[in-house]
Amino acid sequence: MHKILTIGEILVEIIATEKGDGFRQATPLVGPFPSGAPAIFIDQVGKLGQASAIISRVGGDDFGHVNLARLEADGVDTSGIAVDPLATTGSAFVRYRHDGSRAFVFNIRDSACGTISLDDNAIALVQSCSHLHVMGSSLYAPSVVESILAAIDIIKAAGGTVSFDPNLRAEILESPGMREALRTVLAKTDVFLPSGAELFLFTEAKTEADAIAELLASGIRVIVVKRGAEGASYFDAETTLSLPGFAVEEIDPTGAGDCFGATFVTCWLNDASPREALELANASGARAVMISGPMEGASTRAELEAFISARKD
Template identity: 50%
Template sequence: MKEVITLGEILVEIMAKKTNQLFIEAGEFLGPYPSGAPAIFINQVAKMKVPASIIGSVGDDDFGKVCLKRLIDNGVNTSLIGVNSELPTGTAFVRYQSNGSRDFIFNIRHSASAAFELTDIAKERLSTCAVLHVMGSSIFSHDVIHMMRAAIEIVKNNGGKISFDPNVRKELLGDSALFAFFKEVLAKTDIFLPSGEELFALTNKQILEDAVESALELGVSEIVLKQGSDGCAFYSHNDYFFMPSFSVEEIDATGAGDTFGATYIACRELGYSPEKSLGLANASGAMAVSHWGPMEGASSEEELNKFIDTFTESLEEI
């Protein structure tokens, strides 16, 4: 089986312990947790037993070791991850508000997280991969834009697919050119994994049907519209269906969307139908929000099927 590859930030996340905790005063924090949206994604792909690699970089420090150990333990091929002896591993501090929103303080641009390169070996691997997953949070500099553009060209020229999760973070949208690049990526995308607002923004449409049609006309073959606890919807040229979510107690939503997308992409590479793929993806999202920490709820296919069976049995008993 060909591998799924992504590229971008690998970092640790330090999380505020209490809701509405402020960054401008002393407080309790938990971590470090291995994190970074593309790292969360590729970690879950590997948990699904699909060959998985990430092009990235960590510092030669304990934070870097934490990240590498987690990825290796879960089966990610880490040979495309550089270890930088001069820059520290990237960090993200996150606090939670009572309305469910989150605020981040990132150190990505000036850390090892931003020091990855598209080496000759990485280019060779991209030329034979099944899917390149583009994570919007990784588009944090013009250097990354150039690398991402080159990576997409290599994959498309060799018959691979592009999956794209805009994953827009307001802290990373200070440069309008970065958002403009998202539209360029969308025109090369095969599998699109947006939220509702991202779908509208990237298609310049305000009505759902128009936005979906616009994306499909660009060449997108599958759209998975993420709606959090409200479930998700699938659109293609010939099909549409809605998939409800699993109702669970939310402990931490960080990384749930990345985990969801990874499970869907992995399942499609395993040859599963969109319906089965989304069922497992919804289960993985539920497992993710049920654990504290971005990667702590990563689950194997066996664990996801067990969760679905248990959830179904509990409903039948009501």
């Protein structure tokens, strides 16, 4: 059986309950919710019953506990999460603007997960996994980049595969070395999961069709373009397939892309057809936006199947 690994930030998310522009005045908040893009991704993998693990760091504080408890409850191997009693768990404050966009205040680089590294225990964990998922948002600090690139080499040398979701946030795009690291990861990617303009991150092509052709020619095996409420499209050398999104009320979009990606990658590794993988992933993203909180909308396989069949009647 495949075991899926990810490496990167674990955070708590604290959400402003009223819409508005950022955090320059006092505003009511709710949280802490377990979060961090790779953590949401791997929690969704675990909930599907797929073997899964994450390499990260938290502080010896309640924010770390919130995350460890949730990941363990959902079946994720947390042995690669180091607990640093002298550090503080990462955090993200998020507030929705009236136009639906989000403003973040992140504490990532200077938190416990700013110093993720591959010790002997973590290397043994990497060696036990057959697939690595990389979130572009995790390339925020040199030690994390180094850990991810080393893990890619170990996993690919053993015949494993790599998926990559750029998951870019304006707030962190200009981290030192991030662009170069994104380019390096893309060159080793088997399954690429961009949304919107992320497709064109490193292409010369300016249209979607040309960008897809360019990326497939460069050695990427599968590209899945996420289109929010519009659904998603699948591309490989033989197949092009678009499926519309499920019609749901969007309560909180955070985590949709991560749950979508986790479900797609899990299905892909288990040899699902492109249509089945895309449909289950669309359902996973749709269920995620219906529930407030980044990781709160992760689904079991039974929940995804019930959700889809209720919409086919």
